[in-house]
Amino acid sequence: MGKEVLRNKxxxxxxxxxxxxxxxxxxxxxxLLPAVKIMQQKGREAFLTYGIPGYKNEKxxxxxxxxxxxxxxxxxxxxRNRNFKLDDIFRCDIPTLxxxxxxxxxxxxxxxxxxxxxxxxxxRIGGLRQAMKEMPGLVSKYLNLAAGESTDGLVALxxxxxxxxxxxxxxxxxxxxxxxxxxNIVNDNQSDLVQYRNLIVLGKNSEARIVVCDHTLSExxxxxxxxxxxxxxxxxxxxxxxxxxxxxxxxxxxxxxIRQEARTLLNNNHIxxxxxxxxxxLDIVLVGSHAKSHANGLFLMDHDQHVDNHVFVxxxxxxxxxxxxYKGVLNNNATGVFSGKILVEKGAQKTEAYQVNxxxxxxxxxxMNSKPQLEIYADDVKCTHxxxxxxxxxxxxxxxxxxxIRENDARLMLMYAFAHDVVRKIRIEVxxxxxxxxxxxxxxxxxxxxxxxxxxYS
Amino acid sequence: MLKIENLHASIEGKEILKxxxxxxxxxxxxxxxxxxxxxxxxxxxVIVGRDYVQITDGRILYDGEDITKWSPEERALKGVFLGxxxxxxxxxxxxVNFLRAAINEQxxxxxxxxxxxxxxxxxMREKKNLVGIDSALTNRSVNEGFSGGEKKKNEIFxxxxxxxxxxxxxxxxxxxxxxxxxxxxxxxxxxxxxxNATIVITxxxxxxNYIVPDFVHVLYKGKILKSSGxxxxxxxxxxxxxxxxxxxxxxxI
Numbered sequence: 137m138g139k140e141v142l143r144n145k146x147x148x149x150x151x152x153x154x155x156x157x158x159x160x161x162x163x164x165x166x167x168l169l170p171a172v173k174i175m176q177q178k179g180r181e182a183f184l185t186y187g188i189p190g191y192k193n194e195k196x197x198x199x200x201x202x203x204x205x206x207x208x209x210x211x212x213x214x215x216r217n218r219n220f221k222l223d224d225i226f227r228c229d230i231p232t233l234x235x236x237x238x239x240x241x242x243x244x245x246x247x248x249x250x251x252x253x254x255x256x257x258x259x260r261i262g263g264l265r266q267a268m269k270e271m272p273g274l275v276s277k278y279l280n281l282a283a284g285e286s287t288d289g290l291v292a293l294x295x296x297x298x299x300x301x302x303x304x305x306x307x308x309x310x311x312x313x314x315x316x317x318x319x320n321i322v323n324d325n326q327s328d329l330v331q332y333r334n335l336i337v338l339g340k341n342s343e344a345r346i347v348v349c350d351h352t353l354s355e356x357x358x359x360x361x362x363x364x365x366x367x368x369x370x371x372x373x374x375x376x377x378x379x380x381x382x383x384x385x386x387x388x389x390x391x392x393x394i395r396q397e398a399r400t401l402l403n404n405n406h407i408x409x410x411x412x413x414x415x416x417x418l419d420i421v422l423v424g425s426h427a428k429s430h431a432n433g434l435f436l437m438d439h440d441q442h443v444d445n446h447v448f449v450x451x452x453x454x455x456x457x458x459x460x461x462y463k464g465v466l467n468n469n470a471t472g473v474f475s476g477k478i479l480v481e482k483g484a485q486k487t488e489a490y491q492v493n494x495x496x497x498x499x500x501x502x503x504m505n506s507k508p509q510l511e512i513y514a515d516d517v518k519c520t521h522x523x524x525x526x527x528x529x530x531x532x533x534x535x536x537x538x539x540x541i542r543e544n545d546a547r548l549m550l551m552y553a554f555a556h557d558v559v560r561k562i563r564i565e566v567x568x569x570x571x572x573x574x575x576x577x578x579x580x581x582x583x584x585x586x587x588x589x590x591x592x593y594s
Numbered sequence: 595m596l597k598i599e600n601l602h603a604s605i606e607g608k609e610i611l612k613x614x615x616x617x618x619x620x621x622x623x624x625x626x627x628x629x630x631x632x633x634x635x636x637x638x639x640v641i642v643g644r645d646y647v648q649i650t651d652g653r654i655l656y657d658g659e660d661i662t663k664w665s666p667e668e669r670a671l672k673g674v675f676l677g678x679x680x681x682x683x684x685x686x687x688x689x690v691n692f693l694r695a696a697i698n699e700q701x702x703x704x705x706x707x708x709x710x711x712x713x714x715x716x717x718m719r720e721k722k723n724l725v726g727i728d729s730a731l732t733n734r735s736v737n738e739g740f741s742g743g744e745k746k747k748n749e750i751f752x753x754x755x756x757x758x759x760x761x762x763x764x765x766x767x768x769x770x771x772x773x774x775x776x777x778x779x780x781x782x783x784x785x786x787x788x789x790n791a792t793i794v795i796t797x798x799x800x801x802x803n804y805i806v807p808d809f810v811h812v813l814y815k816g817k818i819l820k821s822s823g824x825x826x827x828x829x830x831x832x833x834x835x836x837x838x839x840x841x842x843x844x845x846x847i
Contacts, residue, residue, distance in 0.1 A: 529682070531682040532682050532684045534644060535678070535682045535684065535736075536687075536692070537666040537667045537670070538666050538670055538675075538678075539670055539692070539756065540670035540671045540696050540700055540756070541667060541699055542667055542699065543665065543667065545695065545699075549687050549692070550686075550687065553684065553685060553686025557685075
């Protein structure tokens, strides 16, 4: 596939955003790794080349990124508002996950939780900036390796200015017994544009389970633009769940790049429970043969919320397997987008690639745009894709009601069943139970506060 | 218990039921027979409150109350049950959760506490034996992947769990082999009590060898053409529907 040349269609806005960042400046100018300097430079150039995606940008057709940036929300370039006890604002009690909890606050790794922890078996978890100091070789090798190829101006903007985020490294042949939980919190007493950058490197035949929670506690308008890069060496196994639970003033744009070497196994779950505007880009490349990749997503939006999942799975090696399962329930005036693409490269024979997107609209005013795409250049492949947009099954509704189950309860039962299809893919049992509970509350119309978050938000 | 008076009903503006009169008392078993398209299933649907059937005239009285405006769940809670002709598959809703929810709704309606897990399991076991349904099926989602026969057994199993006062079995015999038919019929007979009633809707006389009706009604073109005792079923089996005429000499098929 040739790289599309997408010229900057929003030069003025792009320039304005760039100026704003550069005028704000950053606390980290000195002591940067050469690799980081190169990334920033390349990012800056790429940002000027591709710009902020405009209204006519096909990739962002249904998500008005231009509008988000025209609000001119000031970028947060240095950590602030950190003089409080984390426990005072946030506590998450997914049982047994507490041990390895790490927090990124407004885009900066929150030190109170721990510095780059040295754990047994050489596992390293902590802040990216700390990792640049402590593991310069590894960071230089991987940072921007996958994201650097992107033609998305927002990815470039992140490369140009993001300096921190979380970092996880699992060495060869090491199995991380306990899951890691990373909580991205946006909480400030002003509007912020936050950017952070995460790096996950899994060695050969290693295994990790990671839970990432995106929470916005701040009541001010916020815009978040984050990039996560994941590198899985041969036979690595990763179970990653991202839970998004944010308020209506939050706009969250995430870019996740995953590179899978031979015989790796990925199980990626994306649960969007609540949020004003959410855009998730997931870019998976199967670079080694016999890799398996599961990308699952569930989104539950209501009122004027918007969610857009853009999934791209590229089969660059033979005999790999991939499956995408995305399901959504939209209520009131909520809008949803699913764009899923499977690319099978010329040499990728014996590829198996599947994609399903199912959506339920609970009202006449909710809207869903679904765009499944297949692009196949190999001849010995098994690929299917399908998308449905519909209402709850009337026959099933009647069946339940005819047994005395109230209409509202019958509706909820069917919605749980619909959503559970995705939730059951989560392989951490306690987390699956927790998310089941959150999803049920959400579908009942309760605002999911994750209950134990001590700060209420609207 | 059930009294249907001059019931006219349409689906999408087309009149299907054209003046049905029917009275069913406690302890009785009624069979409704008739050729395809005569309105048998529409009659069942209208009694349990399917909204795609519009009542244009007449009424349905249940224990003296007009239930024509009641929701399906209200009718169910008052003891009306339909054994579906085509039970729907509901992936993701487990049999256990579904039945527990249904039983607890009944209990709530009667002002009782929710059922305890041990009591629920005990009743499940008891009723499974009664109906002869495979234990593995009740661990699955509602009807998901069930064979035709298993789906029908599952209807009778639900009937056993919910103990309705008025059960309407819509073509429960269709698609069943003779063994399954016998088990289903045994279940229905075992559930018979002096204070409940059953309406068996069927095409064939076959089922009525096992579930013996007190009354047989022939439905034809939206009207009950003839009502009689159980011997009518045999007569129909023998002669078909052609010889039938209503009291005004109309009919003949």
